[in-house]
Amino acid sequence: MRPDTPKTPNAPQPNQPKQHKQDPRFKTAHKEAWIGVALAIFNFIWWFGFAYGLGGRPVEEYTYILGLPDWFFWSCVVGFILMSIITVVLAKFVLTDMPLDDDRAYHPNPPNFHDQKGPNS
Amino acid sequence: MNIGVLIPLIIFLIAIFAIGFIASKQMGSGGSFLQDYFLGGRELGGFVLAMTMVATYGSASSFLGGPGTAYTVGFGWALLAMTQVVTGYFVLLILGKKFAILSRRYDAVTMIDFLKARYNSPAVAILAAIAIIVFLFSAMTAQWVGGGRLIESLTGLSYTSALFIFAISVLVYVTIGGFRAVALTDAVQGAIMVVGTLILLIGVIIAGGGIPAIMQDLLNENPNLVTPFGADRSLTPAYVSSFWILVGVGVVGLPQMVVRTMSYKSSKAMHRALAIGTIVTGFIMLNMHLIGIFARPVLPGIEVGDKVIPLVALEVLPPWLAGIVLAAPMAAIMSTVDSLLLLVSSAIVKDVYLNFIKPDAPEQKVKMLSFGITGVLGIIVFLLALQPPDLLIFLNLFAFGGLEAAFIWPIVLGLYWKHGNKYGALLSMFTGIGSYIAIHFYNQEYGNLLGVHTVTLPVVLSLLAYLIGSLAVKREPFKF
Numbered sequence: 001m002r003p004d005t006p007k008t009p010n011a012p013q014p015n016q017p018k019q020h021k022q023d024p025r026f027k028t029a030h031k032e033a034w035i036g037v038a039l040a041i042f043n044f045i046w047w048f049g050f051a052y053g054l055g056g057r058p059v060e061e062y063t064y065i066l067g068l069p070d071w072f073f074w075s076c077v078v079g080f081i082l083m084s085i086i087t088v089v090l091a092k093f094v095l096t097d098m099p100l101d102d103d104r105a106y107h108p109n110p111p112n113f114h115d116q117k118g119p120n121s
Numbered sequence: 122m123n124i125g126v127l128i129p130l131i132i133f134l135i136a137i138f139a140i141g142f143i144a145s146k147q148m149g150s151g152g153s154f155l156q157d158y159f160l161g162g163r164e165l166g167g168f169v170l171a172m173t174m175v176a177t178y179g180s181a182s183s184f185l186g187g188p189g190t191a192y193t194v195g196f197g198w199a200l201l202a203m204t205q206v207v208t209g210y211f212v213l214l215i216l217g218k219k220f221a222i223l224s225r226r227y228d229a230v231t232m233i234d235f236l237k238a239r240y241n242s243p244a245v246a247i248l249a250a251i252a253i254i255v256f257l258f259s260a261m262t263a264q265w266v267g268g269g270r271l272i273e274s275l276t277g278l279s280y281t282s283a284l285f286i287f288a289i290s291v292l293v294y295v296t297i298g299g300f301r302a303v304a305l306t307d308a309v310q311g312a313i314m315v316v317g318t319l320i321l322l323i324g325v326i327i328a329g330g331g332i333p334a335i336m337q338d339l340l341n342e343n344p345n346l347v348t349p350f351g352a353d354r355s356l357t358p359a360y361v362s363s364f365w366i367l368v369g370v371g372v373v374g375l376p377q378m379v380v381r382t383m384s385y386k387s388s389k390a391m392h393r394a395l396a397i398g399t400i401v402t403g404f405i406m407l408n409m410h411l412i413g414i415f416a417r418p419v420l421p422g423i424e425v426g427d428k429v430i431p432l433v434a435l436e437v438l439p440p441w442l443a444g445i446v447l448a449a450p451m452a453a454i455m456s457t458v459d460s461l462l463l464l465v466s467s468a469i470v471k472d473v474y475l476n477f478i479k480p481d482a483p484e485q486k487v488k489m490l491s492f493g494i495t496g497v498l499g500i501i502v503f504l505l506a507l508q509p510p511d512l513l514i515f516l517n518l519f520a521f522g523g524l525e526a527a528f529i530w531p532i533v534l535g536l537y538w539k540h541g542n543k544y545g546a547l548l549s550m551f552t553g554i555g556s557y558i559a560i561h562f563y564n565q566e567y568g569n570l571l572g573v574h575t576v577t578l579p580v581v582l583s584l585l586a587y588l589i590g591s592l593a594v595k596r597e598p599f600k601f
Binding site: 022023025026028029030032033035036037039040043044047048051052055056059062064066067068069071072075076077079080083084087088090091092095096097098099100101102 | 200203215217221225332336344347349350365369387392395396399403404
């Protein structure tokens with residue numbers, strides 16, 4: 001078999017235990033995906049709330065911050081800066097480092113094709 | 122055309138060419154050729170990963186069409202454009218480490234490799250390959266036309282010669298350098314976009330006499346320009362919000378983005394990339410659309426939206442600086458085109474040829490074929506772009522939203538929902554593309570259904586299709 005042919009994950013493997021155990025790294029991965037969903041929802045509410053909450057007033061009532069209309073400043077400028085800060089904090093403190101290659105410590109049933117992979121895979 | 126403008130553009134083209142060439146020299150440093158050519162050997166660090174995602178995603182429309190519309194519509198369009206900030210972190214967080222781990226475990230080189238392994242179904246792979254080849258091929262041709270037209274308008278060359286220059290400069294480095302050359306040139310092109318937008322924004326603000334003065338001019342002309350509702354108050358909150366799907370979260374289903382989320386070296390690279398990507402995307406989108414809005418009082422009366430940025434750059438900047446700034450849309454188009462070219466080539470070589478025609482082809486043959494297909498594809502695109510057939514223009518309309526509706530659920534739910542299976546994936550892809558095309562025609566005829574962008578309903582329908590297909594036919598939980 002070519003080294004880069006995708007392996008069929010459900011193919012029976014010689015030393016596969018009866019009870020399938022989930023890769024422990026996936027628990028962290030699932031949590032981080034939910035963080036992504038929560039962040040997008042928060043981002044949307046911030047963006048929508050300021051844009052149409054403040055921007056829905058008559059134009060004469062707008063105030064201007066750094067020359068920009070207040071609704072745009074809060075929704076898009078502050079919103080963007082806030083999201084930037086949050087992602088930096090996430091990257092530095094929240095998200096977990098983990099090896100991405102399969103390793104006996106992480107993969108409960110060591111894949112038998114492991115030694116076939118090239119050094120770059 | 123001023124020679125001062127041309128010199129920075131020529132230097133830019135030569136530099137890109139050189140970087141691509143150097144990257145190609147690094148190839149073959151061991152490991153599998155396919156991993157190396159189509160995925161850069163999964164070695165991308167955080168900065169290059171962020172930049173290649175931003176640059177691949179940011180296309181002609183971010184630099185020419187979008188700011189041109191902001192010029193006409195006002196702040197409402199900048200609000201709409203800022204929905205794209207979410208792509209910077211969302212794609213990487215959602216597909217995230219699980220996708221990186223699984224694509225390594227399956228030795229997946231393309232998005233279709235992942236789908237094939239996850240659903241264990243040749244039908245899913247074939248349908249996905251056809252969708253990618255057809256839609257992205259036409260999207261690529263449309264971008265080439267844009268690149269040719271931009272060079273034409275900047276240099277005064279004929280369209281054919283302009284297209285030829287564009288094609289040669291992209292084709293050579295993609296063909297010989299593969300993914301690594303694409304990613305590295307993307308990083309440089311992304312940096313040019315950042316610098317270019319900042320210079321132009323400053324130039325426009327100075328030319329307009331400061332932001333408060335510009336704002337007063339806009340208010341005097343039409344107060345609606347500074348509202349979120351657009352110059353003629355036609356931008357409804359529902360319509361603008363639906364772009365959260367089209368250019369925001371839906372981007373997670375685009376094959377050119379998905380393939381990048383399996384190309385990084387380590388989880389550290391991914392963490393860095395999602396912060397850098399968010400900052401760079403937001404910075405570029407905010408600046409470009411503010412430039413479009415601010416250009417209105419500075420240079421009133423421009424009829425063609427795509428011309429706003431080139432004209433305003435030439436107006437407010439000294440020629441050599443305008444040349445640097447106008448390298449940015451060039452860079453945006455090139456960095457999108459190179460990624461699509463390689464992706465279509467990988468779909469043909471890896472997903473069709475190696476999967477279905479000759480799985481045991483020797484390495485040397487795969488190598489020749491990869492170079493060959495990439496080169497030939499480029500030449501075909503060049504010939505088609507000389508006089509784009511109507512069919513391609515038609516297909517290009519569906520390339521973005523159609524692919525999102527087709528792939529978002531098979532990828533995302535395939536990754537996280539163990540009950541997802543091939544019946545759900547097939548039904549979801551058919552429903553996504555089919556309903557996208559149907560609703561496109563409905564909207565063209567009768568106005569936007571429910572007042573939202575075409576992409577919205579197909580994404581909902583393809584979700585339902587995925588759930589129904591997966592649960593109705595056969596329930597067998599997948600073991601990750």
